[in-house]
Amino acid sequence: MKVDVFNEIQDPKPWPADHEHRRITQTIEQAELADELGYGCWWQVEHHGAAEFSLSSAPEVLLAAISQRTSRMRLGHSAVLAPGRINHPIRIAERAAMLDHLSDGRLELGLTRSTHPEWRLFGIDPDQVRAQTAQAFELVPRLWTEERLTHDAEPYRITDAAIAPKPYQKPHPPLWQAATSPSSFEEAGRRGVGVLGTTLWEPLPRVAALVELYRAAVRECAQPVGSFVNDQVAFFTFVHCADTDAEAIRDGAAAAAAWYTVAALTFFEARTAFIEMAARQRAMLDSPDGGGLTGEFLRADAAVPPNHAQICIGRILEGEQVSDEEIFEALRDQDSLIVGSKATCREKLRRYADLGIDRLMCFHQVGRLPHESVLRSIRLIGELIPEFDRP
Numbered sequence: 001m002k003v004d005v006f007n008e009i010q011d012p013k014p015w016p017a018d019h020e021h022r023r024i025t026q027t028i029e030q031a032e033l034a035d036e037l038g039y040g041c042w043w044q045v046e047h048h049g050a051a052e053f054s055l056s057s058a059p060e061v062l063l064a065a066i067s068q069r070t071s072r073m074r075l076g077h078s079a080v081l082a083p084g085r086i087n088h089p090i091r092i093a094e095r096a097a098m099l100d101h102l103s104d105g106r107l108e109l110g111l112t113r114s115t116h117p118e119w120r121l122f123g124i125d126p127d128q129v130r131a132q133t134a135q136a137f138e139l140v141p142r143l144w145t146e147e148r149l150t151h152d153a154e155p156y157r158i159t160d161a162a163i164a165p166k167p168y169q170k171p172h173p174p175l176w177q178a179a180t181s182p183s184s185f186e187e188a189g190r191r192g193v194g195v196l197g198t199t200l201w202e203p204l205p206r207v208a209a210l211v212e213l214y215r216a217a218v219r220e221c222a223q224p225v226g227s228f229v230n231d232q233v234a235f236f237t238f239v240h241c242a243d244t245d246a247e248a249i250r251d252g253a254a255a256a257a258a259w260y261t262v263a264a265l266t267f268f269e270a271r272t273a274f275i276e277m278a279a280r281q282r283a284m285l286d287s288p289d290g291g292g293l294t295g296e297f298l299r300a301d302a303a304v305p306p307n308h309a310q311i312c313i314g315r316i317l318e319g320e321q322v323s324d325e326e327i328f329e330a331l332r333d334q335d336s337l338i339v340g341s342k343a344t345c346r347e348k349l350r351r352y353a354d355l356g357i358d359r360l361m362c363f364h365q366v367g368r369l370p371h372e373s374v375l376r377s378i379r380l381i382g383e384l385i386p387e388f389d390r391p
Contacts (some may be wrong), residue, residue: 001353002040006361009055035070037382043076067103071134079110079178081110082136093143105168110176143227144172171227189217192224197235236361238337241380245340254328254366
């Protein structure tokens with residue numbers, strides 16, 4: 001299992017003077033340390049209008065800067081928001097190819113649909129995002145590999161376009177899809193792209209089932225959207241390592257996990273998203289084929305009663321105030337975060353590796369955790385990397 005870093009540049013209030021510049025320069029310092037310690041990849045998100053939840057509104061610019069300060073670890077854009085009014089496929093292909101050259105061929109590129117607040121910010125019709133994302137997955141690798149491209153299908157009409165530069169990696173960088181639902185895990189597998197699990201709220205048995213859902217789908221992929229199948233599974237989770245379990249808590253790990261949970265559910269308007277996802281899943285189960293692989297997953301998942309963490313999330317979505325301690329304990333008890341001493345973190349990392357995950361994206365910089373504590377966590381987990389990332 002590769003051990004990676006996942007970053008959002010979180011900047012919670014209260015804000016000191018020069019807070020944005022400080023957070024951005026701290027991020028570069030953290031990336032330099034991760035590269036030195038042998039982390040596999042630095043994954044940078046894209047969000048817009050996210051305020052304190054994320055300053056990462058121009059990840060391709062930040063990754064370009066990091067590419068000049070690092071030499072070993074790969075650089076992941078996880079993930080480009082694919083609706084065309086945010087990122088047109090031509091611009092995705094051009095920027096990614098340039099970044100691949102600047103990093104000497106270290107780029108990993110993900111795509112995703114984004115969510116309601118960002119669609120609203122850019123004036124995007126939610127009914128169009130699935131089609132636009134599907135076309136981005138089709139067009140970007142073609143723009144990278146074909147000398148001239150003509151495409152005539154809504155919403156994109158491209159005539160005899162010659163896009164330059166082409167990527168440094170041949171035939172092109174690995175492609176990924178961010179996934180938040182069982183159907184998107186299956187979708188990623190059928191496209192032949194890697195899957196980026198983007199929640200730390202899943203109990204490990206459900207993570208195992210999602211991994212198998214993806215594996216089953218990717219085995220059936222005969223025509224990948226790119227030039228090759230990238231059959232890797234990556235998951236991110238909150239990781240904070242200190243000298244002792246007690247010190248990890250004193251650093252503010254419980255408060256950081258709770259802050260992130262509430263902030264993410266709020267920013268992504270999760271209550272609305274969950275209602276819409278439930279309707280799509282109901283329609284899938286009622287379809288003539290029973291929903292295929294995802295339908296099988298959903299029927300098995302429905303038989304599992306909700307656990308403490310899922311109940312906590314439901315209470316938060318209903319507007320209830322849930323204490324930091326209860327949120328943290330619920331997440332800790334289902335092993336969906338990795339917090340504690342090196343010995344504790346080693347044990348929890350092993351549980352993820354045993355699930356068959358290819359890349360664990362360690363979410364170190366979360367909430368109000370002090371920069372020095374984040375650096376120490378990166379260093380301590382870095383000392384464990386040789387135990388998991390063997391030739």
